[in-house]
Amino acid sequence: MTTVTKIDQIETLILDIPTIRGHVLSMATMRTQTAVLVTIRFSDGSTGVGEGTTIGGLSYGAESPESIQSAIDTYIAPALIGRDADDVNGAIQLIDKLVKANRIAKTAVEIALWDGLGKRLGVPVSQLFGGAVHDRLPVAWTLASGNSDTDIAEALEMIEIRRHNIFKLKIGKRSVRDDVAHVARIKAAVGDAASVRVDVNTAWSLQDARWGLKGLQDAGCELVEQPIPARDRAGMAELARDYEIAVMADEALNGPEDALEVATARAADVFAVKIGQSGGLKRASEVIAIGQAAGLGLYGGTMLETALSTAAALQLFATVDHLAWGTELFGPLLLTDEILTQPITYRDFCVEIPKGVGIGATLDPDKIAFYRRDTARITRAIAGE
Structure with missing residues (x-):
């Protein structure tokens, strides 16, 4: 028996x-x-x-x-x-x-x-979700000091050492005009060597966002993440419809039910898929499926987890055939210390999928x-x- x-x-x-x-x-x-x-x-x-x-x-x-x-x-x-x-x-x-x-x-x-x-x-957890189709994925780095000169120096260093060439800027604490000027300075400094994106974390009103998206678009920024409150799906739909810059839903996505509503309302061009915000690997896989079915771009998001949850997220995202906007699974790099016996590898502008059984983390x-x-x-x- x-x-x-x-x-x-x-x-x-x-x-x-x-x-x-x-x-x-x-x-x-x-x-x-x-x-x-x-x-x-x-x-x-x-x-x-x-x-x-x-x-x-x-x-x-x-x-x-x-x-x-x-x-x-x-x-x-x-x-x-x-x-x-x-x-x-x-x-x-x-x-x-x-x-x-x-x-x-x-x-x-x-x-x-x-x-x-x-x-x-x-077997690795990726095998439990159909099997990995990638052994590494592009990974962004967040520039969040709030100081333009500091962020520019940090970005140029990351490009030089080939760790990141995708940068997300945290904005929303200052005026829209000052935020756009900050982003424009950084984009001008990195030029075509890097992709520049922003995350407003819901800080703008719809009126602010109209001005902000136009300015960001003109500055060469490629994507803006959750510029207005998550509940304002009509406003998100307006911004996604009226501007060429990609609009990404983040705080608006709390599991597959939200994903379906956002996709139906066309209230985003891109889904930031986070395993924690989705409710786990299974529910995150359902958010991914809805995004794929709706023809939206996908992005492997982070809650700035340690290497443990980052490894788990990588097991899932390794099974997704096309992540048009890459990932931002850099959480372990933001911490002063490593809690795994074998750290996750970051090199050549990518993060590597952990090897081994389970989530690949000890x-x-x-x-x-x-x-x-x-x-x-x-x-x-x-x-x-």
């Missing part, structure tokens, strides 16, 4: 890792990135690891690191203990019934389940012990523990 592998234990802990510089968003400046790590132990002795990470605490979205950990410990983990470890789809469906929203918390657990399944089967226990915020929280199958 075949023995069914069960979910025995789910452990969560929070890591706080400093960033290499202040990362200026329209709503906050990040100097530390906080990640929730999930370790699932299975009855056959195998393990799976996952990560849930957001940007800027509650200033970006409805989930914080603390709420992610609480949602997993209080609601998700108890429902999964004792279940068939290989039934990942069943676990996803159960969690969706029991827990509304909380997509990043769901993502962290789901990554660990896929990682464990891949390890037990001896945590460095010494680094985890150093950066962990407090004691771990554990949900076990054995009563009383």
Whole structure:
């Protein structure tokens, strides 16, 4: 008789890792990135690891690191203990019934389940989504110091060392005129050697965006990400229709339901697909499918995760035949330290898909012990523990 592998234990802990510089968003400046790590132990002795990470605490979205950990410990983990470890789809469906929203918390657990399944089967997670068609992908770098001279020097260095030739600028804290001038200076400095894009993180009004997109377009910028609030789909549709510059939806995309509405309204030219914002690898694959069916461009987005969740995202994006706008899975490079025993490789303007089984990531226990915020929280199958 075949023995069914069960979910025995789910452990969560929070890591706080400093960033290499202040990362200026329209709503906050990040100097530390906080990640929730999930370790699932299975009855056959195998393990799976996952990560849930957001940007800027509650200033970006409805989930914080603390709420992610609480949602997993209080609601998700108890429902999964004792279940068939290989039934990942069943676990996803159960969690969706029991827990509304909380997509990043769901993502962290789901990554660990896929990682464990891949390890037990001896295959990379990409194989569980049909197989990788890429071994590396173009990767952008975000210029977010807020200072034009600093950003220009950083961009030119990245081009020189062949690490990045796609740059996204974080704007939205200053006037539209000042933002456009900042972008124009950087584009003029890098010229045809690099692609320049911007992310406004919903900071502009529709009126601001009309002026902003025209100025950005004239400056040679190629794409603007979520210039206006996510709820204003009619405004996004107007901007996508009226300007040649590509308009990308980001905060407007929280899973396949949003993706369908955005695509139907033609409220974007491009989808920024984030596994955490989508609700996991499975839901992100559905967002990708909707974007493909609608003829929209695709972009592998990031929540500035550590290398753990970045590896998981790369396993999924490696299976997508055409990512017209590449990826921005540079999260590990923004941190002052590496938490994997084998770092993700960035070279020749690309990020390489991690090798090995599962998500292809092994945590460095010494680094985890150093950066962990407090004691771990554990949900076990054995009563009383």
